[in-house]
Amino acid sequence: MRNVAIILSAGKGxxxxxxxxxxxxxxxxxxxxxxxxxxxxNSIVDEIILVISEQDRNYVExxxxxxxxFHKIKHLVFGGKERYHSVYNALKQVEAADNVLIHDGxxxxxxxxxxxxxxxxxxxxxxxxxxxxxxxxxxIVDENKYVTDTPERSRIWQVQTPQxxxxxxxxxxxxxxxxDENPAVTDxxxxxxxxxxxxxxxxxxxxxxxxENIKVTTKEDLVFMKGxxxxxxx
Numbered sequence: 001m002r003n004v005a006i007i008l009s010a011g012k013g014x015x016x017x018x019x020x021x022x023x024x025x026x027x028x029x030x031x032x033x034x035x036x037x038x039x040x041x042n043s044i045v046d047e048i049i050l051v052i053s054e055q056d057r058n059y060v061e062x063x064x065x066x067x068x069x070f071h072k073i074k075h076l077v078f079g080g081k082e083r084y085h086s087v088y089n090a091l092k093q094v095e096a097a098d099n100v101l102i103h104d105g106x107x108x109x110x111x112x113x114x115x116x117x118x119x120x121x122x123x124x125x126x127x128x129x130x131x132x133x134x135x136x137x138x139x140i141v142d143e144n145k146y147v148t149d150t151p152e153r154s155r156i157w158q159v160q161t162p163q164x165x166x167x168x169x170x171x172x173x174x175x176x177x178x179x180d181e182n183p184a185v186t187d188x189x190x191x192x193x194x195x196x197x198x199x200x201x202x203x204x205x206x207x208x209x210x211x212e213n214i215k216v217t218t219k220e221d222l223v224f225m226k227g228x229x230x231x232x233x234x
Contacts (some may be wrong), residue, residue, distance in 0.1 A: 003119055004097040004167070005045045005072075006090040009033050009060075009105030010053045010079025021056070022216055023105050027226055028234055031063075032216055035108035035229070037070050043115040045101065049075045049090045084185050088174050097167040102188045104161045106216045109228055114209055118164050121207055126200060127170075129163040129189045130209040157206050160213050163188045169196055 009023045023033040040048055050073050052060050057076060065073055075093045079086040087102060094100060099122050103110065114130070121128040134156045140149040170188065173196040177185060185191055193201050212228050214221055 001098040001119075001122070002047075002096060003045045003099045003101065004047045004049065004094050005040050005043075005101040005103060005115075005162070006049045006051065006087060006094075007036060007040065007103050007105050008051045008079070008083065008086055008090075009036075010051050010056075010086055011083075011106070012053075021053070024056075024059070025222065027108075027222060028229055030068075032108050032222075032225070033064065033105050034068060036103070036105050036110065037064070037068070037073070039108075039110045039112045039115060040103070041070050041072050043112040044119060045072065045115065047074045047097075048072045049077055049093055050105075051077045051079050051086045051090050054078045082183070084174070084177065084182075084191070087188060088178055091171050091174055094167060094171070099164055100167045100170055101162040101164045102170075103163075104215055107161055107213055108216060108225060109210075109212045109214060110162070111210075114213070115162060118162055118207055118209075121205065122164055122166075125205045126203040127163075127165045127189065127192060128205050128207050129187075130160040130213065131157040131206045132160065132208060132211055132213075134158050159187055159189070159206075160209055160215075161187075165192065169200065172196070 012021050024031045077090045077093055080089055099119060118128050118130060134153060137153055138151055138156055139147050140151065142148050170192060173191045176195040177191050189204050192204060214224060216222060216225055
């Protein structure tokens with residue numbers, strides 16, 4: 001099986017309130033994106049397609065790819081207006097693949113073993129997405145913030161990345177979605193749910209990963225990230 005990873009690293013991260021894009025902020029002497037790429041470089045993934053902002057190309061080539069010797073990065077793709085544009089731009093660069101993993105570059109605490117575990121699940125299932133059961137009770141509210149429902153907590157998961165799909169199926173679903181330019185789409189599994197083969201909705205499996213697999217969004221997340229890295233011996 002040939003496995004290609006799409007890593008999204010074109011966002012600015014305005015909630016970080018930093019003059020530097022969050023994926024390039026230094027943590028323990030290395031940029032955030034380094035830790036993400038290192039995990040995929042040391043996994044069974046065959047190839048990495050890295051999505052970046054056009055103005056960051058020289059920096060990424062010289063300061064990240066060459067400096068740290070990331071040999072699996074075969075394509076640099078420029079991001080689009082929205083996340084789904086970026087994913088589609090990358091999908092079009094996939095030359096041959098059985099499985100495609102789509103991952104947020106700002107989730108730097110992913111481990112190589114977790115990536116390999118998700119790919120092993122694809123021997124049994126048609127789509128696997130990382131996630132964890134929610135810890136807190138969830139409330140559904142109306143536009144005035146009045147509670148309208150309290151869903152059963154045991155059936156609610158917080159979704160993470162990587163999300164892994166059969167390449168032909170996710171490519172076809174994205175092509176259909178792009179004709180709609182649907183801003184309601186917030187993750188890749190949702191594209192498959194809305195635009196893929198109807199039977200595939202029942203085949204998307206949530207795989208428990210780790211509460212440590214956070215998306216770095218705020219300054220507090222950087223503190224958490226540093227703590228976890230130190231615990232792991234970085």
